[in-house]
Amino acid sequence: MIIxxxxxxxxxxxxxxxNAPVIPYSISGYVAISIIAALDSVFGGITSTLxxxxxxxxxxxxxxxxxxxxxxxxxxxEKLNVDIYLAAIVVFVGRMFTNLxxxxxxxxxxxxxxxxxx
Amino acid sequence: xxxxxxxxxxxxxxxxxxxVYVMFLQFKVIEQTDLTxxxxxxxxxxxxxxxxxxxxxxxxxxELLSTIExxxxxxxxxxxxxxxxxILEQELxxxxxxxxxxxxxxEGVIVTLSDNxxxxxxxxxxxILVNELKDAGAEAISINDQRVTNMxxxxxxxxKNIVINSQRITSPYTVKxxxxxxxxxxxxxxxxxxxxxxYINIHNKSIKLETKDNIKILKYEANERADxxxxxxxxx
Numbered sequence: 001m002i003i004x005x006x007x008x009x010x011x012x013x014x015x016x017x018x019n020a021p022v023i024p025y026s027i028s029g030y031v032a033i034s035i036i037a038a039l040d041s042v043f044g045g046i047t048s049t050l051x052x053x054x055x056x057x058x059x060x061x062x063x064x065x066x067x068x069x070x071x072x073x074x075x076x077x078e079k080l081n082v083d084i085y086l087a088a089i090v091v092f093v094g095r096m097f098t099n100l101x102x103x104x105x106x107x108x109x110x111x112x113x114x115x116x117x118x
Numbered sequence: 119x120x121x122x123x124x125x126x127x128x129x130x131x132x133x134x135x136x137x138v139y140v141m142f143l144q145f146k147v148i149e150q151t152d153l154t155x156x157x158x159x160x161x162x163x164x165x166x167x168x169x170x171x172x173x174x175x176x177x178x179x180x181e182l183l184s185t186i187e188x189x190x191x192x193x194x195x196x197x198x199x200x201x202x203x204x205i206l207e208q209e210l211x212x213x214x215x216x217x218x219x220x221x222x223x224x225e226g227v228i229v230t231l232s233d234n235x236x237x238x239x240x241x242x243x244x245x246i247l248v249n250e251l252k253d254a255g256a257e258a259i260s261i262n263d264q265r266v267t268n269m270x271x272x273x274x275x276x277x278k279n280i281v282i283n284s285q286r287i288t289s290p291y292t293v294k295x296x297x298x299x300x301x302x303x304x305x306x307x308x309x310x311x312x313x314x315x316x317y318i319n320i321h322n323k324s325i326k327l328e329t330k331d332n333i334k335i336l337k338y339e340a341n342e343r344a345d346x347x348x349x350x351x352x353x354x
Contacts, residue, residue, distance in 0.1 A: 005127040009134030017142025026161050028147045038137050056126050063133055
């Protein structure tokens, strides 16, 4: 059920995203950082699902909150002439890798348990 | 429980939709602005680039304008040079005519003086004739094809020989004069005080005066001989 929802959402997103009007280039930097933040939230959500402590409120608030916060930070960095978005990217991508490694370990353990049983 | 699951599914689907939508939007933007120069530039950098290009354009424009002005100046100079050359050439031409360095053609009179049994033509007659012709506006005069210039000498050597331009000539003396033919003719043939009455007819000298439309007077040739002499002298 959830997988179907994910696939439908992704397909709709691809179709509408490809046909969407082009946004100005100066905004694309903010969009990029918000995408990184959102991806981080998604991986965090997957990790928590696997751990069994997934909370929809936390996930949704993290998804949009991180995105908006990263945009605000990038804007502030531009006003201060400091590349704050680099720090945001380092944090988000680092967390993404951590979450990915947790996911990887989880499935490896699952897989090794299966092979041991067999 | 079931309701919560449905809500969760919808929200997760929505979130997936939003994420993928924004990602593809971004892919599209990056793809469309794939101009390497612009891609690596911030807006402020682009503004600076525009400003620098503008100033470069202005500089180039100024240079162009100054070059055009210089070109105009040179053209004017060339024009004025051409005018000056024209004026100089005209002056040279008139000077050459006055100095007798060129052959000249035009309307004028031919006066033929010749010795007869009663009287002989003297150098004085010729000098007076030449002066009369000059007074009447003659532009070029020659006697027996010897060009009369400001340096010309006319003198008797024997009774029947006259020297002009250091050349001996004898009767008949053909005096050619280029100028307004009517002026020249009337100046010579004024009654009693004109040249013909005053100097020729009184002494019973013979004269023939005719007007012509196309008289050719040769250039003064003594100069060329002098040039050759100088050259020979230098060679030695």
